[in-house]
Amino acid sequence: MNVLRQLQGFFWEKRSYLFLSILCLAIATGLGLVYPYLLQVLIDDAIKQQNFGIVPQLALTVLGVVILKASMQFLHGFFGGRLGNFLAYKLRNACYEKLQFLSFRYYDTARTGDLMSRLTGDLEAIRMFIGFGFAQLLNMLLMVTFGAIMMLTISWQLTLVTLVAMPFLVVAALKFESKIHPAFQEMRLALSSLTTAVQENITGVRTVKSFAREPHEVEKFSGRNERYKSNQIFASGIWARYFPLMELFANISVVILLVVGGTMVINESITLGQLVAFFSLIWYIIGPLWGIGFHINNYTQSKASGERVLELLNQPIDVKDRENAVDLVPSEVKGHVVFDGVTFAYGNKMAAVKDINIDAPPGTVIGLLGGTGSGKSTIIQLLMHAYNVNQGTIKLDGVNINDIKVRSLRSQIATVFQETFLFSSSIKNNIAYGMKDVSMDEIIRVAKLAKAHDFIMEMKDGYDTIVGERGMGLSGGQKQRIAIARALLKDPKILILDDATSAVDMETEHEIQAGFQEVMRGRTTFIIAHRISSLRHADEILVLDEGKIVQRGKHNDLIAVPGPYQDVYKIQYADLIARQSQEGLGKAQGQVQV
Ligand SMILES: Nc1ncnc2c1ncn2[C@@H]1O[C@H](COP(=O)(O)OP(=O)(O)OP(=O)(O)O)[C@@H](O)[C@H]1O
Numbered sequence: 373m374n375v376l377r378q379l380q381g382f383f384w385e386k387r388s389y390l391f392l393s394i395l396c397l398a399i400a401t402g403l404g405l406v407y408p409y410l411l412q413v414l415i416d417d418a419i420k421q422q423n424f425g426i427v428p429q430l431a432l433t434v435l436g437v438v439i440l441k442a443s444m445q446f447l448h449g450f451f452g453g454r455l456g457n458f459l460a461y462k463l464r465n466a467c468y469e470k471l472q473f474l475s476f477r478y479y480d481t482a483r484t485g486d487l488m489s490r491l492t493g494d495l496e497a498i499r500m501f502i503g504f505g506f507a508q509l510l511n512m513l514l515m516v517t518f519g520a521i522m523m524l525t526i527s528w529q530l531t532l533v534t535l536v537a538m539p540f541l542v543v544a545a546l547k548f549e550s551k552i553h554p555a556f557q558e559m560r561l562a563l564s565s566l567t568t569a570v571q572e573n574i575t576g577v578r579t580v581k582s583f584a585r586e587p588h589e590v591e592k593f594s595g596r597n598e599r600y601k602s603n604q605i606f607a608s609g610i611w612a613r614y615f616p617l618m619e620l621f622a623n624i625s626v627v628i629l630l631v632v633g634g635t636m637v638i639n640e641s642i643t644l645g646q647l648v649a650f651f652s653l654i655w656y657i658i659g660p661l662w663g664i665g666f667h668i669n670n671y672t673q674s675k676a677s678g679e680r681v682l683e684l685l686n687q688p689i690d691v692k693d694r695e696n697a698v699d700l701v702p703s704e705v706k707g708h709v710v711f712d713g714v715t716f717a718y719g720n721k722m723a724a725v726k727d728i729n730i731d732a733p734p735g736t737v738i739g740l741l742g743g744t745g746s747g748k749s750t751i752i753q754l755l756m757h758a759y760n761v762n763q764g765t766i767k768l769d770g771v772n773i774n775d776i777k778v779r780s781l782r783s784q785i786a787t788v789f790q791e792t793f794l795f796s797s798s799i800k801n802n803i804a805y806g807m808k809d810v811s812m813d814e815i816i817r818v819a820k821l822a823k824a825h826d827f828i829m830e831m832k833d834g835y836d837t838i839v840g841e842r843g844m845g846l847s848g849g850q851k852q853r854i855a856i857a858r859a860l861l862k863d864p865k866i867l868i869l870d871d872a873t874s875a876v877d878m879e880t881e882h883e884i885q886a887g888f889q890e891v892m893r894g895r896t897t898f899i900i901a902h903r904i905s906s907l908r909h910a911d912e913i914l915v916l917d918e919g920k921i922v923q924r925g926k927h928n929d930l931i932a933v934p935g936p937y938q939d940v941y942k943i944q945y946a947d948l949i950a951r952q953s954q955e956g957l958g959k960a961q962g963q964v965q966v
Contacts, residue, residue: 375678382466383459383502390506393451397511400444404656405518406437408649416645448507456503460495467491467684475691476758480718485568490684494677501674509667512660519657526646526653530636534629534654541621541661548614549665555607562600569593622658629654691757697777705784706734706769707865707896709755713764716754724750725919728764732912734865737897739907741937742916748900750919752868755898757781768866786859790871792851799828800835803857814861822857824850867897869906904937904944913937 383390410430418426467490523531573580573589580589633647642650711730717723725747732738740748754761757773766773773781794802803819804810815835819825827850831837839846846854859867901907908927915923915930915937923935930937 375675375682378682379459379463379498379502379678382462383455386455386458389451389455389458390502393448393455393503394507394510396444396448396451397507398514400441400448401511401515402518403437403441403444404515405522405653407434408522408652408656410434410437411652412643412645412649414645415648416643420644449504452503452507456499459502460499463495463498463681463685464491467495467681470685470687473689473692474687475689476753477690477719478687485564487684489564490680494680497674497677498681501670505667505670505674509671512663512667515660516657519653523650523653523657526650527636527642530629530633530642530650533632534625534650536628537621537625538657538661541618541625541658542664544614544618544621545662545665546668547665548610548618549669551610551614552607553669555603555610559600559603559607562596562603566593566596566600569596618662622662625654625658626651691760691778693777694775697775698771698780699777700768700780700784702784702865705865707784708732708734708767708769709866709896710767710770711751711755711764712767714751714754714761714766715763716750716759716761718750718759723762723919725754725916728921730912730914732896732898734896735894736911737892737899737909739910739913740898740900740916741902741904741907741913741940746916747919748916749870751916752787752870752898752900755866755868756785756787783862784864785866785868786862786864787868787870788852788855788859792848792855794839794846794851794854796838796840798833798836798838799831799854802839802854803835803861805858807861810861815857818857818860819854821860822853824853824857827853865895867892867895869897869899869901871900871902904941 410433414427414430417423418430471487520531520535523534569589569592573593580586629647629651633642633650636642637644637647709730709732711728714728715723715726728747728751730738730751740751742748753759755766755773757766757776757778760774768776768781768784795805800812800815803815803824812835816825819828819835828835828837899906899910904927907913910927912924913927913930914921915935917936923930923937931941932938
C-alpha cells in the first residue's frame, strides 16, 4: 500500500476520475443484480399468474436497466482510462526528467534495457491497475458481497448448500494463478532475451559479419526461440489443466442447486422464479471468484512495477547544486582551472586519480598523455563535476566548482568525446544541439572550422541531411568533425578534446588542429591524446600512470629527458628519428623537432 500511497501523488489531482470510475462500476454491478430479480418477477408474477399485462412494463424495465448498465460501464471505462493515462503521462515525464538529472554514477551501473522496460512495461502495468484493476478489484468484492446478500434473502438454506463447492473453486483459481504467474514471468524473460538477441544482432551487425558469426547468431536465436516456445507450451498446459477443473467445481454448484433447489420448488418452500433468480445469481458470483487469482496477481504485479518505477524516481542524485551555488556570468568567466590535490575513486574501487595538481591559467593548453586506464578521462569528468572528488578541490576562477551550479559550470565547457553521439536529426540540428537561435551562417562557420563543411555539402540534402540513429551513414571521422563543430558553436571558455582527432587521418588531424589553434585562443583547453603530434603545442603536458602525474612539462623539455614521454615519442617517431640519424643531421634524438 506504501507504493500506492507514493503513486497517489501522481494522480491525486484527478482523484475525481478514480471515484467516478469506481462509482460507475459499482452502479453497473448493482444494476446487474436487478436481472435475476426481474426474471423472478417474470416467472412468478407474469407467467405463473397468467398476468401477461405486466410483460411490456417488465421488458421496458429490462431495456432501461440494460441501457443504464451499458452507460455506467462506458463511464467506468472513460474515467478509468482518463485516470490511467493521466497517471502514466505524469509518471513517464517524471521518470524521463529524473533520467536527465541522474548523475554519471548511476549510469555507470544502469542497464539500458532495464531502464527502457521501467519506462514502458512497468508504466503500462501501473496504468492498467490504477485505471481499471483497482476499481475491478473493489468491484469483485462488491459483486460477491451483493450477490451473496441477495442469495441469502431468497433462501439461506439454498445459499449454504450451493456455496459448498465455492471454496474448492477459489482454491483452484488461486492455485491456477500461482502456477500460471511464474510461467508467464518465464515467458516474459524468454521474450526479453529473444528481443535482446535481435537488438544486439542488429546493433552489432558489423562485428557479427566481420567475425563471420552468422551461423552462431542463428543458432543462438533459435535456442532462445525454442525456450520461448517451450514456455508457451508449458503455460498452455497449465491453462488446459486448470480451466476444466474450475469449470467442474462451478458446475458442481449448479448441479447441487438443481437437485436441492428443484426439490425445494416441488416442496413449495421456494418459488420457481426464485430458483431461476438464484440460478443466475450463482453465475454472478462464480465469475468474480474465477478471476480472484487474476486480480490478486494483477495487484502484486502492478505493485512490483510501481516499486521499480518509484525506485528510479527516488534515486538520490549525488551531484546536485548546493543551496548557495552560484551562477556564472558568462562574460566574466576567464577559464582559470586549478586542481589542488585531487583524489577520486569510482565507488569503492581503487583511486582512479591520486593527488592531481594542475594550474591552467586562462587560455592555456594542457595535454594529457598516458596509457589506457591511467586516469585521463577521469580528470576531465571531475572538471565537469560529473562526480564529487574524494579529496582536494577543483576551482574555476578561484571558485570551488562545488559552489557553482552544475548547469552553469557545464555551459562553459564544451567537450568533444572520443566517441561521438549524434541524434537522429539533421546535421544542422546536430551541430546546433543545445543552442538556441543559431543562425545558419554560424553553423556553416563552425563546420568550416571543423573541416566538416565540404563533406556536408557533398551530401544530397547538405545541412538538412538526416543522420540515422547514432549517426549511421557517416564515417567515424565525419562524426567527430560534426562533434567538433558542435563544440565550437558553444563558444566555451573551457574546451576539452578527449582524443578528439583519434578517428581522423593524420592529414585531417593536422588540418583540424590548424583550425583549433584559432579556436583555442582565449580558451583553456584540455587535450587527451595518444598521438604526441596532438600535444606538442600544449603549454603543459601531464603524463599519467596509474592515476598519478609522473611527468610534466613542455614537449621539448619532455623529449629531452628519459622517461615515459620520451619512450612514447621514440615509438611514434621511430621512422623520423631513424631517417634523421641516417641523413646525418647530427641532432641528438632528444632535440628532434616534430
Ligand atoms: N565509470 C567508471 N566506473 C568505474 N571505474 C571506472 C569508470 N571509468 C573509469 N574507471 C576506472 O578508472 C580508471 C581510470 O580510467 P580512465 O577512463 O580515466 O582512464 P583513461 O586514461 O581515460 O583511459 P583510456 O585512454 O583507455 O580512455 C581505470 O582503472 C578504469 O577502470
